[in-house]
Amino acid sequence: MEEFLQRALLGGLGLALIAGPLGVFIVWRRMAYFGDTLSHSALLGVGLGFWLSINPILTVMLVCIILAISLVALQSNQKLASDTLLGILAHSTLSLGIIVVAFLQGLRVDLFGYLFGDILAISWQEVFYIYIIAAIILVIIIKLWRSLLLSTLNPDLAVVAGLSPRKLQIILMLLLAMVIAVAMKIIGVLLITSLLIIPAACARNFAKSPEQMAVLASIIGMIAVSLGLFASLHFDLPTGPAIVVSAAFLFLISRIKS
Amino acid sequence: MIPQSEPLLTASDLGVKFNERWVLKHVSFSIRPKEIVTLIGPNGCGKTTLVKTMLGLLKPNHGSITKAADLKIGYMPQRFVIEPTLPITVSRFLKLSNNNLDEQEELFHTLGISHLQKTELQHLSGGETQRVLMAYALLGKPNLLVLDEPIQGVDVGGQIELYHLILQLRDYLNCGIFMVSHDLHLVMANTDRVICLNQHICCEGKPESVLNDPAYLALFGESAAHSLALYSHKHDHHHTLAGEEKI
Numbered sequence: 001m002e003e004f005l006q007r008a009l010l011g012g013l014g015l016a017l018i019a020g021p022l023g024v025f026i027v028w029r030r031m032a033y034f035g036d037t038l039s040h041s042a043l044l045g046v047g048l049g050f051w052l053s054i055n056p057i058l059t060v061m062l063v064c065i066i067l068a069i070s071l072v073a074l075q076s077n078q079k080l081a082s083d084t085l086l087g088i089l090a091h092s093t094l095s096l097g098i099i100v101v102a103f104l105q106g107l108r109v110d111l112f113g114y115l116f117g118d119i120l121a122i123s124w125q126e127v128f129y130i131y132i133i134a135a136i137i138l139v140i141i142i143k144l145w146r147s148l149l150l151s152t153l154n155p156d157l158a159v160v161a162g163l164s165p166r167k168l169q170i171i172l173m174l175l176l177a178m179v180i181a182v183a184m185k186i187i188g189v190l191l192i193t194s195l196l197i198i199p200a201a202c203a204r205n206f207a208k209s210p211e212q213m214a215v216l217a218s219i220i221g222m223i224a225v226s227l228g229l230f231a232s233l234h235f236d237l238p239t240g241p242a243i244v245v246s247a248a249f250l251f252l253i254s255r256i257k258s
Numbered sequence: 259m260i261p262q263s264e265p266l267l268t269a270s271d272l273g274v275k276f277n278e279r280w281v282l283k284h285v286s287f288s289i290r291p292k293e294i295v296t297l298i299g300p301n302g303c304g305k306t307t308l309v310k311t312m313l314g315l316l317k318p319n320h321g322s323i324t325k326a327a328d329l330k331i332g333y334m335p336q337r338f339v340i341e342p343t344l345p346i347t348v349s350r351f352l353k354l355s356n357n358n359l360d361e362q363e364e365l366f367h368t369l370g371i372s373h374l375q376k377t378e379l380q381h382l383s384g385g386e387t388q389r390v391l392m393a394y395a396l397l398g399k400p401n402l403l404v405l406d407e408p409i410q411g412v413d414v415g416g417q418i419e420l421y422h423l424i425l426q427l428r429d430y431l432n433c434g435i436f437m438v439s440h441d442l443h444l445v446m447a448n449t450d451r452v453i454c455l456n457q458h459i460c461c462e463g464k465p466e467s468v469l470n471d472p473a474y475l476a477l478f479g480e481s482a483a484h485s486l487a488l489y490s491h492k493h494d495h496h497h498t499l500a501g502e503e504k505i
Contacts, residue, residue, distance in 0.1 A: 028341050146354060153340075153341075153354075156310075156333070157333065159315050160331055161398075208347070210345065
């Protein structure tokens with residue numbers, strides 16, 4: 001296997017591995033649109049990273065975290081429905097991101113790559129980042145599994161058990177911001193959420209327990225990444241969309257089977 | 259063990275307001291070990307707000323809640339909506355309360371949920387969900403059980419059965435019970451103390467034998483006329499339709 005392909009496959013599998021357990025919480029807690037809004041803002045982070053000559057992974061995380069916190073603050077002031085609010089922020093931050101990137105003179109930023117992913121162009125360093133982030137996220141999710149599960153099932157019971165659903169919500173958002181930062185290069189800001197929710201939705205049809213659903217979502221995500229990568233190579237397709245279409249194909253099959 | 263004299267939980271001069279409107283005002287009471295306290299009041303009187311404040315789900319705008327050092331609350335919520343995308347069986351859910359379910363056969367048998375262990379939560383009926391939630395609350399070995407309208411969504415036969423269950427379980431568990439209800443007849447006949455709430459505590463005390471208090475009927479409206487008014491108290495004030503107090 002050629003080296004660029006090894007990198008792409010390793011990076012994609014690492015991403016699918018963490019997208020599983022995080023994705024099930026996004027599905028259970030109905031945060032899909034929220035995740036979409038955060039990932040749309042990632043391009044703004046890329047622009048800032050290039051502008052300030054900082055690693056874009058860091059600036060993307062920072063922008064996502066700031067956006068997540070302001071969303072929570074805005075949502076508590078319920079004058080607008082939260083999907084309206086998310087819609088406003090998703091598209092205005094995306095547009096702002098595109099404008100910032102367009103303003104970067106003398107720097108050729110591959111906009112299409114950031115929007116839809118360019119997994120074949122990732123470096124060993126980026127693969128390394130993916131596994132670092134994956135390890136951190138897995139450790140946190142496993143450690144907090146019971147608390148996250150209880151506060152997802154019923155926040156009131158979680159409070160009575162001495163947990164803080166609000167803190168857990170913020171932790172999930174931080175994890176989401178981390179995943180978006182590393183996923184952007186692989187699958188693109190416009191498609192990240194699909195890698196979180198499609199495998200999880202697919203796993204729901206087979207899972208008998210929350211734990212099974214998380215593990216199955218990881219496996220299904222990995223299959224989708226491999227299929228997408230293969231299709232992309234053989235039919236010369238854009239890889240990000242090829243991975244998403246593969247995931248959607250698996251979801252369809254799971255629906256027909258169940 | 260908590261000495262019998264020391265309350266499990268004490269509310270002192272609680273006040274809660276939503277949007278500049280006081281929903282609860284000057285609420286003070288305490289619950290002692292092994293005591294059954296029933297909170298009654300018409301719809302919108304602040305029962306659920308009071309429970310949420312006791313549990314720490316809401317911060318009071320005035321006053322405070324004092325808890326005994328070893329207070330362990332078991333809570334049975336009024337509503338329990340199960341997210342359909344989350345696959346979870348009864349036994350996996352109960353393990354979130356207590357990891358060791360091995361020696362709980364007797365409890366599951368008493369609650370009639372032994373056969374439901376492998377059933378997914380979303381496939382339970384209303385009554386089954388209530389009994390599973392009861393098991394969840396009890397598995398944490400609480401010394402205070404808080405039940406928010408425990409007989410909601412259960413038919414009349416089931417209500418009486420569940421009510422007997424609650425009494426049976428009190429001796430089994432050695433815990434105090436704080437129960438919220440609007441079903442005056444069933445609850446009041448079996449409780450140690452009744453707190454009658456309408457934004458503030460209207461009255462509080464031991465339930466007595468059948469007495470027909472016009473002021474009581476005035477507070478609870480026509481529905482009270484159809485049930486036995488087992489508890490009598492004197493009103494020193496009236497309420498307007500909006501529930502505001504007129505001295």
